[in-house]
Amino acid sequence: MGTMASLRAGACATLGACLCVAASVAQSDPPPTNVPDAITRQSGLRLEPMSRPARIYALNCQGCHGHLGVSVPEIPALAGRIGYFVRIPEGRRYIVQVPNVALNPSSDEDIAEMLNWALVTYSRAQLPPGFRPYTAEEIGRLRKERIDVNARRRQIVDRLLALKQVPSAKVLAIAPAARY
Amino acid sequence: MDPIVGPFDRLIESLSRTVARRTSRRGFLQRGSAWLVAASAMPLLPAARPVHAADPPAGGKPARKYASAFANRAQTTDPTQCNYWRYCSSDGYLCACCGGGPSTCPPGTTPSPTSWVGSCINPDDGKTYLIAYRDCCGQDSCGRCSCLGQEGDMPSYRPQVNNDIVWCFGSSSMVYHCSSAGLVGLVD
Numbered sequence: 001m002g003t004m005a006s007l008r009a010g011a012c013a014t015l016g017a018c019l020c021v022a023a024s025v026a027q028s029d030p031p032p033t034n035v036p037d038a039i040t041r042q043s044g045l046r047l048e049p050m051s052r053p054a055r056i057y058a059l060n061c062q063g064c065h066g067h068l069g070v071s072v073p074e075i076p077a078l079a080g081r082i083g084y085f086v087r088i089p090e091g092r093r094y095i096v097q098v099p100n101v102a103l104n105p106s107s108d109e110d111i112a113e114m115l116n117w118a119l120v121t122y123s124r125a126q127l128p129p130g131f132r133p134y135t136a137e138e139i140g141r142l143r144k145e146r147i148d149v150n151a152r153r154r155q156i157v158d159r160l161l162a163l164k165q166v167p168s169a170k171v172l173a174i175a176p177a178a179r180y
Numbered sequence: 181m182d183p184i185v186g187p188f189d190r191l192i193e194s195l196s197r198t199v200a201r202r203t204s205r206r207g208f209l210q211r212g213s214a215w216l217v218a219a220s221a222m223p224l225l226p227a228a229r230p231v232h233a234a235d236p237p238a239g240g241k242p243a244r245k246y247a248s249a250f251a252n253r254a255q256t257t258d259p260t261q262c263n264y265w266r267y268c269s270s271d272g273y274l275c276a277c278c279g280g281g282p283s284t285c286p287p288g289t290t291p292s293p294t295s296w297v298g299s300c301i302n303p304d305d306g307k308t309y310l311i312a313y314r315d316c317c318g319q320d321s322c323g324r325c326s327c328l329g330q331e332g333d334m335p336s337y338r339p340q341v342n343n344d345i346v347w348c349f350g351s352s353s354m355v356y357h358c359s360s361a362g363l364v365g366l367v368d
Contacts, residue, residue, distance in 0.1 A: 039259065055365070
């Protein structure tokens with residue numbers, strides 16, 4: 001009797017182990033996450049490796065400007081906008097001389113690569129015909145100059161409007177900072 | 181019979197007879213083989229098998245596998261602990277301890293539209309991921325699970341990458357509740 005009972009117990013344990021393996025194989029049909037993490041194992045999130053300029057943008061700009069180049073009203077949108085600035089030489093310089101670009105710890109090469117990527121990714125339609133990508137040498141030269149950001153920006157927007165390079169002043173307007 | 185050895189001898193004899201009566205050799209074989217099969221099936225299960233750090237050297241201190249000190253003692257399973265891998269640069273109360281998750285805000289708070297982005301090494305695959313440190317705003321400080329990770333944290337004159345700042349800019353309220361750590365991207 002005891003022998004039979006333990007025989008059955010042994011068979012059940014073996015069967016159980018097999019069923020367990022079979023069940024786990026059946027469950028793994030949808031592609032599982034590629035991030036080893038407690039949360040992504042449930043969500044099944046898959047992440048593809050980012051390109052180098054996208055990574056530089058993400059680490060230095062994205063937190064405020066957003067991953068689509070648009071954020072809250074008080075942070076200037078990049079999408080559909082930054083291409084206008086490179087239509088005139090002073091605007092092309094301005095994009096590099098805004099403090100968070102000029103003073104960023106990234107190298108000249110990284111800034112050039114990121115700016116060229118951001119211009120094409122977020123504002124391709126506004127780029128002038130025959131747009132020349134920034135070079136590291138140009139970035140290194142331009143980022144040394146300190147500017148009065150608000151005053152310089154007003155000058156450039158006025159010049160773009162005078163030259164009819166922007167449809168209206170509204171396109172490049174910045175919302176006043178919110179009161180907290 | 182020897183008066184000293186006798187009782188001892190009888191005790192041993194009765195014990196071994198009891199064992200012999202109650203157990204069967206085949207029963208032992210069956211149980212033993214069942215365990216053997218179960219144990220050999222275990223490695224087939226698709227349980228996560230983390231890349232274990234190299235064995236500690238003879239000196240006693242564990243080997244430094246990654247350049248990041250945080251990643252060397254991080255884990256990927258419990259987001260309510262300070263050493264959960266995504267918190268390598270998180271400074272504040274963990275949203276996972278406050279009714280939210282590592283990348284979700286607790287009810288009654290709003291995720292800030294702005295954040296700062298850092299990077300952490302996942303100790304299980306050794307890859308670097310970008311993490312958005314997004315504060316949840318609109319309620320008083322949660323006060324649970326206070327953690328301080330300082331990987332890549334810069335002084336406040338580099339505010340984009342500083343974790344002492346309340347990251348509630350653009351939110352309807354600047355009142356800080358807790359810190360979340362959302363996955364943004366994979367680097368390599």
